[in-house]
Every structure is written in C-alpha cells, then in structure tokens.
Amino acid sequence: xxxxxxxETVWLTQRQMGEVFETTPENVLMHLKNIxxxxxxxxxxxxxxxxxVRQEGRRAVRRKVQxxxxxxxxxxIYRVNSRYAVRIH
Numbered sequence: 001x002x003x004x005x006x007x008e009t010v011w012l013t014q015r016q017m018g019e020v021f022e023t024t025p026e027n028v029l030m031h032l033k034n035i036x037x038x039x040x041x042x043x044x045x046x047x048x049x050x051x052x053v054r055q056e057g058r059r060a061v062r063r064k065v066q067x068x069x070x071x072x073x074x075x076x077i078y079r080v081n082s083r084y085a086v087r088i089h
Contacts, residue, residue, distance in 0.1 A: 011048060011067035021080045031079040032072065046072040 014025040014032070021028070036043040049064040068076075 009070045011069060012073055013065055013067055017068070017073060017076055021077060023080050027080065028076055031076045032068065035072065035075045040075060041071055
C-alpha cells in the first residue's frame, strides 16, 4: 500500500486489492480491464508504477509494480462485492 499524503489517498496493487476484497489478483485484473475497456475510468489517470525493492535471498531486487488509485479501487469493490462497497462508501 502506498499513501499519497499530498492528495490524501491510497494506492493498492492487484494483489493487495485481492486480499482486501477476498478474491484473487486475477479476478481483480479482469475487473480492472473491463473498467478501462468500458472507459469508466482512464487507465493513465488511475494507475502508477511504484518502484519496490524486495529481498530475494542475498539480492535486493528492484521492480516497478503497478498500483491503482482510490477511484479504481472503489470501482473494483463495486464489481467484486457491491454489498461490501456500500458499507465502506
């Protein structure tokens, strides 16, 4: 999870959304693709690649991981579980 304090928002990865919404990252990705294909949201405006460093054995591996802005997170919530979305919205 990345916090953007200047804009008071949060960014999550597909994996993180899957954990929070109790579904798979693949299911999250399917919904994100539909959201962007349907032009519900603009992909460039709601995604950002953050560079993450992870320790793999003795090496520090740097990877750019796609994160999704709060608008995309909310759209995915409604598609995965609308009852859950209504409670948090």
